[in-house]
Amino acid sequence: xxxxxxxxxxxxxxxxxxxRFFVDKAIADLCxxxxxxxxxxxxxxxxxxxxxxxxxVRPVLCILAGEAFGASREDLIPMALACEMVHTASLIxxxxxxxxxxxxxxxxxxxxVIFGEPLALLAGDSLFLWAFEYARKGLLAGNAFPHISxxxxxxxxxxxxxxxxxxxxxxxxxxxxxxxxELEHPWTVARSKTAxxxxxxxxxxxxxxxxxxxxxxxxxxxxxxLGTAFQIVDDIIDVTGEAARIGKTPGKDRILGKxxxxxxxxxxxxxxxxxxxxxxxxxxxxxIKKDVADLERFPRILAERDS
Amino acid sequence: xxxxxxxxxxxxxxxxxxxRFFVDKAIADLCxxxxxxxxxxxxxxxxxxxxxxxxxVRPVLCILAGEAFGASREDLIPMALACEMVHTASLIxxxxxxxxxxxxxxxxxxxxVIFGEPLALLAGDSLFLWAFEYARKGLLAGNAFPHISxxxxxxxxxxxxxxxxxxxxxxxxxxxxxxxxELEHPWTVARSKTAxxxxxxxxxxxxxxxxxxxxxxxxxxxxxxLGTAFQIVDDIIDVTGEAARIGKTPGKDRILGKxxxxxxxxxxxxxxxxxxxxxxxxxxxxxIKKDVADLERFPRILAERDS
Numbered sequence: 001x002x003x004x005x006x007x008x009x010x011x012x013x014x015x016x017x018x019x020r021f022f023v024d025k026a027i028a029d030l031c032x033x034x035x036x037x038x039x040x041x042x043x044x045x046x047x048x049x050x051x052x053x054x055x056x057v058r059p060v061l062c063i064l065a066g067e068a069f070g071a072s073r074e075d076l077i078p079m080a081l082a083c084e085m086v087h088t089a090s091l092i093x094x095x096x097x098x099x100x101x102x103x104x105x106x107x108x109x110x111x112x113v114i115f116g117e118p119l120a121l122l123a124g125d126s127l128f129l130w131a132f133e134y135a136r137k138g139l140l141a142g143n144a145f146p147h148i149s150x151x152x153x154x155x156x157x158x159x160x161x162x163x164x165x166x167x168x169x170x171x172x173x174x175x176x177x178x179x180x181x182e183l184e185h186p187w188t189v190a191r192s193k194t195a196x197x198x199x200x201x202x203x204x205x206x207x208x209x210x211x212x213x214x215x216x217x218x219x220x221x222x223x224x225x226l227g228t229a230f231q232i233v234d235d236i237i238d239v240t241g242e243a244a245r246i247g248k249t250p251g252k253d254r255i256l257g258k259x260x261x262x263x264x265x266x267x268x269x270x271x272x273x274x275x276x277x278x279x280x281x282x283x284x285x286x287x288i289k290k291d292v293a294d295l296e297r298f299p300r301i302l303a304e305r306d307s
Numbered sequence: 308x309x310x311x312x313x314x315x316x317x318x319x320x321x322x323x324x325x326x327r328f329f330v331d332k333a334i335a336d337l338c339x340x341x342x343x344x345x346x347x348x349x350x351x352x353x354x355x356x357x358x359x360x361x362x363x364v365r366p367v368l369c370i371l372a373g374e375a376f377g378a379s380r381e382d383l384i385p386m387a388l389a390c391e392m393v394h395t396a397s398l399i400x401x402x403x404x405x406x407x408x409x410x411x412x413x414x415x416x417x418x419x420v421i422f423g424e425p426l427a428l429l430a431g432d433s434l435f436l437w438a439f440e441y442a443r444k445g446l447l448a449g450n451a452f453p454h455i456s457x458x459x460x461x462x463x464x465x466x467x468x469x470x471x472x473x474x475x476x477x478x479x480x481x482x483x484x485x486x487x488x489e490l491e492h493p494w495t496v497a498r499s500k501t502a503x504x505x506x507x508x509x510x511x512x513x514x515x516x517x518x519x520x521x522x523x524x525x526x527x528x529x530x531x532x533l534g535t536a537f538q539i540v541d542d543i544i545d546v547t548g549e550a551a552r553i554g555k556t557p558g559k560d561r562i563l564g565k566x567x568x569x570x571x572x573x574x575x576x577x578x579x580x581x582x583x584x585x586x587x588x589x590x591x592x593x594x595i596k597k598d599v600a601d602l603e604r605f606p607r608i609l610a611e612r613d614s
Binding site for chain 1: 443
């Protein structure tokens with residue numbers, strides 16, 4: 001199958017990089033000062049993983065979606081950081097010895113390797129929960145959004161984080177009893193483990209920006225396809241990548257006996273599927289009558305990454 | 308030190324038992340039907356611990372506090388159940404092999420003994436997060452409280468659940484590096500691991516009921532003392548209790564080398580401290596000009612329990 005992507009206009013100011021820089025700076029600032037009531041070692045463990053790098057895909061998407069509807073970066077940042085905290089929390093728990101037992105992540109030793117299992121477990125719990133308190137407090141203090149929008153944006157992210165979202169996805173991915181038919185399995189896992197949180201990050205930004213239900217729906221679909229493409233590319237990189245570049249142990253999926261897009265469909269078919277999901281992501285966006293040029297560039301960037 | 312407690316009026320209808328029954332029924336109803344998007348095995352694991360019994364102290368306190376300000380039990384129940392879900396989540400994680408490694412809880416095998424470590428970990432994560440989505444959704448649907456009250460009530464519970472609350476308390480309790488001076492340690496742990504969630508449950512109910520800041524403050528103090536007394540009694544029961552009655556392994560604190568009120572101050576002094584905290588809890592309540600008769604009975608019930 002050949003897909004002709006629409007041409008991508010290069011943005012001279014590269015707002016995506018700028019946005020990522022803004023997010024990284026906000027995270028660095030946040031980590032500088034420990035809130036008094038958080039124990040020191042717990043704070044170290046939480047901020048270790050929060051500042052360990054990563055592409056900041058979710059917070060950047062959250063901000064770009066909100067900005068498309070006229071919200072400001074400064075007002076959106078508490079929600080954007082919450083998306084990243086939830087993601088970081090899930091990575092800390094996924095890496096634990098009882099789960100994937102991974103010792104490298106984003107090119108650094110995983111949280112439990114540095115801080116031990118009990119603290120890593122509690123740092124994950126803490127980030128899951130602090131995400132929402134941080135967003136709630138910051139959004140209220142910013143006084144830029146209606147209370148009902150704050151409640152709805154928090155709800156989208158809560159739903160995507162919990163048992164109907166990434167926690168459920170992780171169960172499907174790791175619990176042999178819960179696995180579905182082999183041909184469906186990679187799709188189910190990609191949607192419930194990856195796409196759901198990417199989609200929620202976009203929706204949360206759009207809701208705060210004041211998106212109409214129809215626009216919100218289009219953004220949700222965009223996020224689903226984008227997130228699924230992201231997961232397929234992840235599966236591909238696990239096979240084709242090198243540790244130094246991808247920052248984690250390559251070939252890990254095979255070692256863990258995981259059912260992935262590559263293990264089920266092979267490399268070539270997986271690549272085609274990634275392209276198709278990327279195309280469908282762009283299709284979903286095409287109904288939005290706002291400036292979504294930066295969001296449009298995203299699927300390509302993610303599809304073409306090699307780490 | 309001799310403390311003369313004010314006489315407790317017996318309530319012929321025993322609203323506390325009625326309230327507990329109401330909570331148990333709501334939990335049973337909730338667990339009957341699995342939300343479609345939650346994987347079956349994850350749901351089994353979550354509901355196993357949620358229905359494993361327990362005194363339902365937090366949801367009952369949440370409801371009694373809200374009722375004191377005229378809110379209805381039906382309207383308060385989403386918030387009340389969220390308090391219990393957070394508590395249950397923390398127990399599942401506390402019991403994990405990487406933490407306290409306990410195999411009995413509430414007279415039943417712990418979650419990971421039945422479902423394995425990965426699923427128990429994810430069931431804990433799920434309950435932590437679902438608690439807030441369940442409360443948010445239910446409170447919005449009930450349409451009985453202003454949005455700002457919902458945001459504030461959720462905030463109190465979020466704060467008490469995360470790194471500044473019970474997650475931090477668990478770090479202080481289990482991480483040797485984080486332990487403070489021995490004479491302060493049991494107090495710090497009791498406040499940050501137990502009292503904070505009991506106090507938050509009461510505050511959340513009071514906020515939804517429409518408590519004034521001054522009343523809310525009094526309720527918070529009541530919860531702090533009540534929760535501290537509760538923890539002291541827990542430490543005492545760990546030494547004096549029998550497995551069959553307390554439903555968990557007795558003597559566990561000593562085996563784990565934990566610093567408790569009993570290990571630091573001895574049994575007699577710990578008993579006196581529990582009585583004093585109980586007395587101070589009642590003192591805090593005395594400024595409230597509402598019907599708090601049922602809340603007044605609570606400290607006595609908790610102080611005199613043997614399981």
